[in-house]
Amino acid sequence: MIDLNHIHKTFNPGQPNQVNALNGVDLHFAAGEFVVIVGANGSGKSTLLDIVAGSVRPSSGSVHIDKMEVTKMPDYRRSQWIARVFQNPLSGTAPDLSIIDNFRLASIRTRPKGLSIGINETFKNQVRERISTLGMGLENKIEQPMGTLSGGQRQALTLLMSVMDSCKILLLDEPTAALDPKSAQIVMKTAEDLIKHYRLTAILITHNLKDAFTYGSRLMLMAEGRVQKDLDPGQKSALKQSDLFDWFA
Amino acid sequence: MDFYLTALLLGLCYSAIALGIYISMKIFNIPDITTDGSYTLGAVVTAILLTHHQPPYIILPLVIIAGGTAGAITGFIHTRLKINALLAGILVMTALYSVNLSLMGRSNLPLINLQSIFTIVNIGADPNQNTFWILIVFVAVITLLIGYVLKTDFGIAMRATGNSESMIRSLGVNTDRMKIIGLAVANALTALSGYLISQFQGFTDISMGIGIVIVGLGSVIIGETLINWLKVTSVAVSLLLVLAGAIIFQLVLAVTLDIGVDANLLKLVTAVFVLLIVSLPRITARGKSMF
Ligand SMILES: Nc1ncnc2c1ncn2[C@@H]1O[C@H](COP(=O)(O)OP(=O)(O)OP(=O)(O)O)[C@@H](O)[C@H]1O
Ligand SMILES: [Mg+2]
Numbered sequence: 323m324i325d326l327n328h329i330h331k332t333f334n335p336g337q338p339n340q341v342n343a344l345n346g347v348d349l350h351f352a353a354g355e356f357v358v359i360v361g362a363n364g365s366g367k368s369t370l371l372d373i374v375a376g377s378v379r380p381s382s383g384s385v386h387i388d389k390m391e392v393t394k395m396p397d398y399r400r401s402q403w404i405a406r407v408f409q410n411p412l413s414g415t416a417p418d419l420s421i422i423d424n425f426r427l428a429s430i431r432t433r434p435k436g437l438s439i440g441i442n443e444t445f446k447n448q449v450r451e452r453i454s455t456l457g458m459g460l461e462n463k464i465e466q467p468m469g470t471l472s473g474g475q476r477q478a479l480t481l482l483m484s485v486m487d488s489c490k491i492l493l494l495d496e497p498t499a500a501l502d503p504k505s506a507q508i509v510m511k512t513a514e515d516l517i518k519h520y521r522l523t524a525i526l527i528t529h530n531l532k533d534a535f536t537y538g539s540r541l542m543l544m545a546e547g548r549v550q551k552d553l554d555p556g557q558k559s560a561l562k563q564s565d566l567f568d569w570f571a
Numbered sequence: 572m573d574f575y576l577t578a579l580l581l582g583l584c585y586s587a588i589a590l591g592i593y594i595s596m597k598i599f600n601i602p603d604i605t606t607d608g609s610y611t612l613g614a615v616v617t618a619i620l621l622t623h624h625q626p627p628y629i630i631l632p633l634v635i636i637a638g639g640t641a642g643a644i645t646g647f648i649h650t651r652l653k654i655n656a657l658l659a660g661i662l663v664m665t666a667l668y669s670v671n672l673s674l675m676g677r678s679n680l681p682l683i684n685l686q687s688i689f690t691i692v693n694i695g696a697d698p699n700q701n702t703f704w705i706l707i708v709f710v711a712v713i714t715l716l717i718g719y720v721l722k723t724d725f726g727i728a729m730r731a732t733g734n735s736e737s738m739i740r741s742l743g744v745n746t747d748r749m750k751i752i753g754l755a756v757a758n759a760l761t762a763l764s765g766y767l768i769s770q771f772q773g774f775t776d777i778s779m780g781i782g783i784v785i786v787g788l789g790s791v792i793i794g795e796t797l798i799n800w801l802k803v804t805s806v807a808v809s810l811l812l813v814l815a816g817a818i819i820f821q822l823v824l825a826v827t828l829d830i831g832v833d834a835n836l837l838k839l840v841t842a843v844f845v846l847l848i849v850s851l852p853r854i855t856a857r858g859k860s861m862f
Contacts, residue, residue, distance in 0.1 A: 377740070401743035408737065416734040420804070423727045431742045435728040437720065467804065 638762025
């Protein structure tokens with residue numbers, strides 16, 4: 323599904339603040355795989371995800387999605403396959419737009435945004451129904467601006483928005499970092515359900531080692547812009563939670 | 572009293588500029604000051620075509636295209652060449668001064684005794700009343716059009732572009748292209764104000780655009796104050812309040828002239844007035860927090 327070949331990324335090359343964020347990453351993610359990535363701050367996890375999404379271009383190396391070379395394809399075109407949940411709840415939604423407006427845009431992620439009015443009663447009911455599955459009581463607030471919701475509510479909605487239109491790849495960059503434990507659990511549970519139900523290829527970055535242990539089929543550790551460890555499903559299920567903690571000791 | 576009627580009519584003429592600034596500044600979050608140039612450009616194109624006895628159905632689209640092109644150029648410089656939006660606007664505005672001057676061939680073109688949008692139909696005997704109704708229809712049509720577009724999928728994507736760029740890119744929108752379109756629309760509207768004003772006052776002057784951006788800004792800021800004050804979330808109502816802002820702005824200027832302020836000081840009064848509206852919410856907020 324996703325192939326990364328010899329990816330290097332250098333920010334500010336040749337300047338005093340040069341950073342080698344990725345130093346030769348080769349990865350293959352199969353369709354339907356749920357990959358969890360852990361690693362210290364600055365180890366290049368977000369950069370890796372940005373390169374898959376197309377919001378950052380690699381300095382060298384190539385990216386393939388579905389066997390198609392997409393290295394130079396901008397993020398807004400890769401959105402035909404990819405949906406994202408950002409670390410910052412503010413980045414995944416438009417705060418001044420209503421919930422229903424946000425959902426409308428998400429529901430036409432892979433299609434052109436034309437000069438016709440797409441929000442009607444049928445659409446509103448469909449959105450209400452989806453939102454009610456969260457059990458957060460947000461289904462009656464769809465006309466409210468997104469910005470009036472808490473970070474946890476917004477992250478949960480961003481997740482639902484990602485599957486409003488056809489989606490193959492879901493990228494989650496620390497989706498629960500800013501959330502309290504209860505909201506974090508709802509978001510993780512929702513993510514897992516959606517990934518299973520829609521058979522998504524998913525990449526999750528997290529600093530929560532318990533989540534890293536609980537979720538996903540494949541587990542990777544990144545350090546200094548390289549893949550340090552890469553555990554397949556067999557190795558991962560053999561892993562004990564204490565082993566995982568030892569990685570960071 | 573005539574004084575205030577003129578102010579009302581001017582306010583209606585400036586509504587288009589107010590809507591334009593509302594789109595660039597509030598919807599796209601881009602400080603665009605191409606305005607001074609694209610406003611004059613609209614007036615210049617109108618004057619040239621009117622003096623060449625062109626029919627209205629030719630003049631109006633050409634004014635829109637001219638203004639739209641000016642905005643698109645600013646948008647291109649800003650997004651593709653990654654130049655700060657203010658600087659991009661200043662560059663295009665400055666270049667437009669020469670363009671406008673060479674198009675006209677001189678610095679002033681009178682339009683008296685020519686056919687104009689205000690002479691197409693004759694609703695009442697009173698020419699002011701005639702002008703009033705024509706302006707009302709004109710402004711209503713563009714407001715309805717903009718209001719409709721902002722409700723469509725395209726319009727929601729426009730609003731999201733100025734609100735959360737990372738989000739809307741991940742939802743498949745080329746934000747550079749969207750900003751270019753947005754600035755084109757904003758400056759097409761600005762050119763429409765130039766179109767109306769030149770026919771209303773009966774001439775086009777090369778310096779008529781100097782400082783006009785402040786009229787648009789002031790109108791939008793008054794409109795926004797009303798929007799916040801009335802806690803409006805509907806896009807359609809917001810547009811109406813921006814129109815109200817344009818009219819209030821002109822009425823306030825009329826009052827200052829009426830109470831005998833020197834006309835030479837008008838731009839100074841305008842600037843101080845805009846400063847007052849901008850700082851009013853902060854001043855009152857500080858006043859409240861003192862108790
Ligand atoms: N746009 C940028 N410009 C310059 N340097 C950058 C940029 N983005 C990331 N970096 C640098 O690249 C390195 C890797 O950053 P990245 O965000 O990928 O780390 P991360 O593993 O996601 O860290 P965290 O766990 O803190 O989110 C860091 O040193 C960071 O400072
Ligand atoms: Mg990160």
